[in-house]
Amino acid sequence: MMVPATGPVLSMQGITKRFFGTTVLDGVSLTCHSGEVHAIVGANGAGKSTLIKVLGGVYQPDGGQLVLDGKPVRFRALHHALARGIGVIHQEFTLLPERSVADNILLGREPRHRLAIDRKAMHAQARCLLSELDAEQIPTHRLVRRLTVAQRQTVEIAKGLSHRPRILVMDEPTAALAPADVTALFRQVRRLVARGLAVLYISHRLDEVFQLADRVTVLRDGQHVTTKDVSAVNAVELVRLMVGRDLAGRESQPPPPARTGPVRLAVRGGQGRKLSGIDLEVRGGEVVGVGGLDGSGRSDLARAVFGVDPFHAAAVEVDGRRLRIRSPRAAIRAGIGYVSADRKTDGLVLPLPATDNALLAVRALGRHPTQEAGGTLSRLAQRVGLATELLRRESRVLSGGSQQKVVLMKWLATHAGIYLFDEPTRGVDIGAKTAIHELIRELADAGAAILLISSELPELVALSHRIVVMHRGVIAGELPTGASEEAIMLLATGQGGSDAGPGGRR
Known part of the structure; x- marks a missing residue:
C-alpha cells in the first residue's frame, strides 16, 4: 500500500x-x-x-x-x-474463561430488553462480529476455556471490533x-x-x-x-x-558436531496422559531438538520428565541412575532445570522481585542463600545479559525478555546438568533471542544435556545436534544435524518416515 x-x-x-x-x-x-x-x-x-x-x-x-x-x-x-x-488487542488474553464467547465479546455492553439482558440479540451481535472475521464456526454459547488458543485470539479481536474502532x-x-x-x-x-x-x-x-x-x-x-x-x-x-x-551470523547455520559425553538423560517406554512409547536419550554436550505441531506432545514430554505431569509408566534415568520423578522438587534434586513455555504462569511469581525469583529453585533444594547470594546473582545477571538494576524490581513490571532472563538465572543458580527448554525465545526480541541461543550453546559446550522444544524451525535447525519430531504423542522420527525444515514438517504432520529426509528414521 x-x-x-x-x-x-x-x-x-x-x-x-x-x-x-x-x-x-x-x-x-x-x-x-x-x-x-x-x-x-x-x-x-x-x-x-x-x-x-x-x-x-x-x-x-x-x-x-x-x-x-x-x-x-x-x-x-x-x-x-x-x-x-482506539482499540487495543493485548498479547495476554483479557477474556473471562468461565463466561461464554458472546458474554466476553459484549461484556458490559450487552443489549437489553427492559431490565434484562436480551441474550438472543447478544448472540446475534456476537455472531455478526465473528462473521466479519470469517469465524462463524466459533459457537457463541461455548465457554472461552473450551476454545483453542487461536479461537481465543479471534474472540479478542471480535471484542475489540465490538467498539467499532x-x-x-x-x-x-x-x-x-x-x-x-x-x-x-x-x-x-x-x-x-x-x-x-x-x-x-x-x-x-x-x-x-x-x-x-x-x-x-x-x-x-x-x-x-x-x-x-x-x-x-x-x-x-x-x-x-x-x-x-x-549480530553474529550463527543463527541460520547448524551447529558443529557435538563433543558428546555419556548419556545424562534417558526415557525408556514413556507412557503418559498424551504420550506413548517415548524412547529418548540425551548425552552430555548435546542439544536434542524436539519438533512437532501444537498438541503433538512436545510440552507434555518436558512436563513429564520434570514431574509436573509424571509418566504413568517409564524408566527415567539420570546420569545412569534409574529414578522415579513424581514432582518438580524431585526433578530439581536430580539436577534437572525446566524453562517452561509460559514464564508468567509456570516460571515466575510475578509479584516477587527478580532476586527472589532467581533464588526459588535454589531454595527448593533446601539451600538457604547466604550473603554471597548478592554477588552470585550479579554474576548470573551478567551472564544472561540482565541489567543488575532490574534485580530489585517486581518481576511483573519487567519486559518479556527480562522476565525470561530471570527464569534462566533461576536454573543457572542450581548448576543443573540437564536443561529442558520449552519455547525459550517466545515473545523476546532479536537481541535477547541471540543471547539465549548463545547461552544454550555454552551450556552444551560445558557438558550439560539439553532438550530444546521450539515451534521455530530455524531455531531448531540452528541449535540442535539431533532433532526428534513428535506427532500425536509419539516420536515420529529422528533427523540429524542440518535437517531441512521440510523434513521436520513432513514428520510433524505425519507424512514422514524413512524417506523424511537425510538421516530420517521412524
Missing part, C-alpha cells in the same frame, strides 16, 4: 514518559493512516508497550501530544480512548499461535485494513512485518530510530537498527 496523500488518522508527536526519574519514552513520534498496517519493532525495553499504553489511555504522557484527525486529544482513561475509536493496536498477536493460525489471523487483518481500519502491529517476528506491514517504525532505548516503507528495508537492516549493532 502507498501511504495516502491525505493526513494521518493518528499522529503521536514527541511523546515522552518517565517513571521514577527514568525516561522510558524520549520524544517518540509516528503517524498512522487509514487502510494501513504500521508495524512497531524494537528490542525488549525499547518502549513499545509504554507507547501503546499512552495511546490507549493507561498512561498520561509527560511530554508531547496525541493528534487524532488533526486535532490534539488527551486520554485520561481506557474508556476515553475506546470512545474515540478506527485504529486497532495488535500487541504480539501471534505469540501463542501455530503457523496455520497465523495465516488465518493475517487474512483477518487484511480484511480489516481493506475496510479502512488503521492497524498498529507490534511483533518480534520480522517475517510477519514483511508479510503484513506497509511501514515500520523502529524504537531503541525509548527513542524513535527511523520509520521506513517495508519495501525499502530488509531484515538485516532492521535488526541492526533495533539492536544498534550487527
